[in-house]
Amino acid sequence: MISFTESQVQALVTDVGTLKRGQQLAAPTNWSNLGRTDYALWGECAGSGKTPYQIGIDLHGPAYHCNCPSRVFPCKHAAGLLLLQARQPTLLAPGPVPAWLAGWLSKRQASAPAAASTPPAGGAAPAGAPAAPAAGKPAKATKAPSAKSLASQQREAERLARMDQGAAEFETWLLDLVREGLAGKEKQPASYWAQPAARLVDNQLPGLAAWVRAAAPPAKKVPADWAETLLGRLGEVYGLLRAFRNRASLPAEAQAEVQQQVGLYLTREELLADQPTVADTWLVLGQYSAKEDKLNARYTWLQGQQTGRYALVQEYAVRSKAYHAPLAPKTSYVGGLAFYPGLLPLRAVLAPDFTFAPEPSAGTELPTPAGGTIGELYDGYAQALGRNRWLRAWPGALADVVLARRTGGEWVLRHESLPNELLPLYQDGEALNVIWEVLALGGGVPFTAFGEWDGTAYRMLEGWVPAEDEPADTYAPAAAEA
Amino acid sequence: MPTYVPDATWGALLPAALAGTHRSPAPPTLPGLTPPLQAEAAAAEKSLLLTAASLRLVRRAGQRPATGRAKTPRPAEGEQWPAAGPAVAQLLRQLLDTGDAQEVLRGLVALYEARQRLPASLLAPVLKLLADNAWPHVTKLLTPVLGRRGLWVASLHPALHHVARYAIYYSVSFTAEATHTEWAELWRIFPDLALCETIRAWPAAPDELKQQLVLHAWEAGQANCLPAELTAALASVLAQPASLAWTTYDHLPQLLAQVPGHPCLAQCWQQVVPCLAPTRDAAGMLRLVVHLANLPGDAGRQGDSLHPVPWPQEREEYPQTGFQYLESTLPENSPDLARQVAWLGRRLSLLPPQRWAEAWHLTPAQLLDLVPTSSYPDLLWAAWLHATALHRDLEFARALLARVPRRPNAWWPWEIQVALLLPEPELLAWAEAQLPAGADFPAENPRAVEWPAVLSHLLPRATLAAIPWPWQRVRHPAWPALRERLLALVARLAAHAAAPTLKPPQRQRLHALVQHLGAVAEVSLLPAAEAALGPLAAGNSFIAPDLQALLATLRQRQALRAALAVVAN
Incomplete structure (x- = not known):
């Protein structure tokens, strides 16, 4: 029987306003005719009119059905029903599916595609090591590419021409900069870097623009080695730019990688049509949010439980809009992921058969990821860089680490058995919250950490702390009105 | 790709990059990198950038874990209070999700009353709430709810060090090392500690500490058994006002109100009596005249032990003394006058209002009927409201509430405290x-x-x-x-x-x-x-x-x- 915990519901309902309104509706007095099966929930919720709204949820997915006028999915009624299920599951007694829901559920079952059964690439890989593709085979589509219309091809050609022109203009700017010298550039205002980046965006090169923005020295507290860092990063930008301009001569994987890096992305539909999916049971290891230009971005790391393969799902949303993928940390899913082609495929999208996996049984917990050492993380990163020099960050789980503090107050991770090997941590916003949470849960005991290493610091996203004995209670919440 | 990159390469590359290729000689490059570039325009710039990119890549890939010293915090100690169960934890989580800090606080107080602590899973969000909201007094009360683990995490959190200092409140075992303020605060949290017995049973306690404790005991009416200690403590306090904790200093008016015969009050009376008197005017009407000219020459110019201090920000629940507003009713450019008026008001508020009625053989109602005849009626209303509240004079309370004029769009300070005296x-x-x-x-x-x-x-x-x-x-x-x-x-x-x-x-x-x-x-x-x-x-x-x-x-x-x-x- 599929059930969601409250924290999983909060992760599924990514729109803040909907979640808040759902919380207000999650009182039993608002509901009637509640019920469930192993894979579906339903109920009726009083609205402003005489007739209550009818809400049904297919827990495979999950997918939502509500006859309220809202265009948001899930709507506040679905959110309220999910929360009610999480808080007072006994209110939803097993029963026959009501007629108004049965048709929708059967239609969903009839249209659900068969689960992809593509063999995973490379077999199980140890944590921290790059997942290699099947030996001897490039990561290339085994399905025939979808046919494109003449108009679509023409648009694509025009776009590429614009990108090439933008790349040429930027190269001129960059080479002029090097000719002039970097001295004094650390004092330049943000606009000095933002303007060429903006032009790149205008010329359909948002990925390259992101690299340029990342290369800019910080406006405050300029570090002593700013010149070295700036030079190295500008070198990386130039390397990417050059690879893009010479992409026709690159092997397919490199070409795909370079195109993605500069911002020429396959759409989700193209990817699902052209790329094989990797089927597995996927555990969400960690998740964090960031601002990219004017968009909200969410990065979710998953690991296949059979393949050991890592995957990164990147999503974007405007302002407070919800993200598309209902991915909750420390939650398990089954189904397929389609990976973007490239030198070291990590980024992926969810295949249509990707669904929430119920807890194995009451009282059991999801497995703790197998962690390695800090040294192994560095080695894995080096190997990954050897395959993809434009790698942004490398995921890794670390076993038996503890939090420690340097003299300046910065938090680091280290192994109990290797006290002098330190892993610097990011300590901004969400990352700091994870640190406090781990300290609160564990009280200083060794734990397993998961995060991503980008060559500067480790962004710890989750901590698996040994469970403590929790007291039980026999509190029985109030029953809903009939 | 070379397996070893001499630092000299970076060392030579950087000056060239800083100065610019048009000023520098050809920068060094990595072996095997330059041939394809020689035929291109801007070869020097391209070569410099690509060399830098390769060096950066090698550096990134060649990193080893940082070394150095870092201190692992000692693990938290074991707990005393039991953790709240899953149902309570879920309800508290729902409160946290509402974002209503006051409601969460209410839930934590309920937890305190049930003598349970927060489960570890809720410590981080609750500590964040405490860091974001300034509730120092409430936080002191809630330290048992946080538990030893919560105090331990707070000790590591830069915004919560003040919470960690409250660890002392977690223990009821007294130690001689505790500071005076900590002792006094400890008593506030655990008022059933029978402070009088403790003071008596601890003859070796430092005099200053004893005085502090006695004063605090009096504030809540627990030290009726210690009149001699109180008098001594008050005398010491008044002699050294600057050394007091602000909490005691603030409550001197209340303390003095509980000791009607204190010499300090007699001194105050002597100072103020010449300044206020009912007088018959030419028409034979009785008026209440304020003689500011009879104030001591330094009135208002120096601080003294009876000068109320401004209330700190978090004490917004406690009413202000209210004399500051009087300055707006006085002629402009008269700072001396304002100070004198405020000084007189504070002195009046310390004295039991009944004393004036007795001195002039008037009833409270008759005395208050004279206030509108005065040249400073606002001063007298404010002062006697304050005095009535401090001295809990029910008769004056009834008379005042029936007579005090309605201020436009505002209440008199202490007016509601006076009302709360009523049955x-x-x-x-x-x-x-x-x-x-x-x-x-x-x-x-x-x-x-x-x-x-x-x-x-x-x-x-x-x-x-x-x-x-x-x-x-x-x-x-x-x-x-x-x-x-x-x-x-x-x-x-x-x-x-x-x-x-x-x-x-x-x-x-x-x-x-x-x-x-x-x-x-x-x-x-x-x-x-x-x-x-x-x-x-x-x-x-x-x-x-x-x-x-x-x-x-x-x-x-x-x-x-x-x-x-x-x-x-």
Whole structure:
């Protein structure tokens, strides 16, 4: 029987306003005719009119059905029903599916595609090591590419021409900069870097623009080695730019990688049509949010439980809009992921058969990821860089680490058995919250950490702390009105 | 790719990059890198960039773990209080998710009363809440709820070091190393420690500490057995006002009010008597004359031990002394006059008002009838309101409330504290008279502008009222009846909320009323609230969502109390 915990519901309902309104509706007095099966929930919720709204949820997915006028999915009624299920599951007694829901559920079952059964690439890989593709085979589509219309091809050609022109203009700017010298550039205002980046965006090169923005020295507290860092990063930008301009001569994987890096992305539909999916049971290891230009971005790391393969799902949303993928940390899913082609495929999208996996049984917990050492993380990163020099960050789980503090107050991770090997941590916003949470849960005991290493610091996203004995209670919440 | 990169390469590359290729000789490159570039334009720039990119890549890939010293915090100690169970934890999590800090605080106080601590899973969000909100006194009370683990995490959190200092409150074992302030604060949290017996049983305690403890004991009426110690403590305090903790310094007026025969009061009386006298004018009318010329020459120019200090920010619940506003009623460019008036006002407030009536052979009513004849009536009203509240003079309270003029759009400082001296039936009648009647939101009633704020004095937020402030009479016997009055008022006004003539300011006042009711309502009010407000909450008026939220909040509080009670049983 599929059930969601409250924290999983909060992760599924990514729109803040909907979640808040759902919380207000999650009182039993608002509901009637509640019920469930192993894979579906339903109920009726009083609205402003005489007739209550009818809400049904297919827990495979999950997918939502509500006859309220809202265009948001899930709507506040679905959110309220999910929360009610999480808080007072006994209110939803097993029963026959009501007629108004049965048709929708059967239609969903009839249209659900068969689960992809593509063999995973490379077999199980140890944590921290790059997942290699099947030996001897490039990561290339085994399905025939979808046919494109003449108009679509023409648009694509025009776009590429614009990108090439933008790349040429930027190269001129960059080479002029090097000719002039970097001295004094650390004092330049943000606009000095933002303007060429903006032009790149205008010329359909948002990925390259992101690299340029990342290369800019910080406006405050300029570090002593700013010149070295700036030079190295500008070198990386130039390397990417050059690879893009010479992409026709690159092997397919490199070409795909370079195109993605500069911002020429396959759409989700193209990817699902052209790329094989990797089927597995996927555990969400960690998740964090960031601002990219004017968009909200969410990065979710998953690991296949059979393949050991890592995957990164990147999503974007405007302002407070919800993200598309209902991915909750420390939650398990089954189904397929389609990976973007490239030198070291990590980024992926969810295949249509990707669904929430119920807890194995009451009282059991999801497995703790197998962690390695800090040294192994560095080695894995080096190997990954050897395959993809434009790698942004490398995921890794670390076993038996503890939090420690340097003299300046910065938090680091280290192994109990290797006290002098330190892993610097990011300590901004969400990352700091994870640190406090781990300290609160564990009280200083060794734990397993998961995060991503980008060559500067480790962004710890989750901590698996040994469970403590929790007291039980026999509190029985109030029953809903009939 | 070379397996070894000499630092010299970077060392030579960087100057060239900083100076610019048009000024520098050809920068070094990595072997095997340059041939394809030689045929291109801007070869030097390209070569420099690509070399830098390769060096950066090698450096990134060649990194090894950082080394150095880092201290692992010692693990937290074991707990004393049991952790709240999953049901309570879930309810607290729901409170945290609402983002309503006051409601979370209320839940934590309930946890404290049940002698349970937060589960580890809720420590991080609660600590964040404490870091974001300034509740130092409440936080002290709640340290057992945080548990040793919570205090340990707080000690590591830069914004919560002050919480970690409260670790002492977690233990009831006294140690001689505790500072005076910590001792005094410890007593505030655990008022049942029988402080008098402790003082008597601890003859070796430092005199200064004993004085502090005695003063604190007197503040809450616990040290009636120690009059000699109190007198000695007061004398010491008055001799060295600057050395006092501000908490004791603030409450000197209250302390002196409890010791009517103290020499300090006699001195005060001698200073002030020449400044105030009833006098017959030429027409034979009795007037109350204020002789500022008879003030001591340095009045108002120097600080002294009877000078009240401004209330700190967090003490917003406690009324101000109120003399500062008098300065706005005086002629401009008269700072000396303002200081003198304020000095006189403070002295007057220390003296029992009955003393003036006795000196002039007047009843309280007759004395107060003279106030409008004075050249400084505001000074006298403010001072005697303060004095009446301090000395808890019921007769003066009744006379004052019947006579004090209504200030436009404001209340007199201490006016509500004076009202709280009244017996319950009189207080309720007085409160009813202040609140709007009927279905109107009378804009003409200047009091109506402020009554939401007034309610916060009449009915302080129940959460904070649960904390044993020793200098405030909490849990006023009239509060349950006042809450019921407030509920009835809200129901009455909300019934007219659908009226199209209702103006925005009136809507705002009703919103404020409902919000205040939510802040002060106890769980016991839920059945009455559901009966009175349930039908209105189901309606379509602008206030219906507020009422729905109010009822939901009360139900949530009840659920938490029920969960705690079940576990406790």
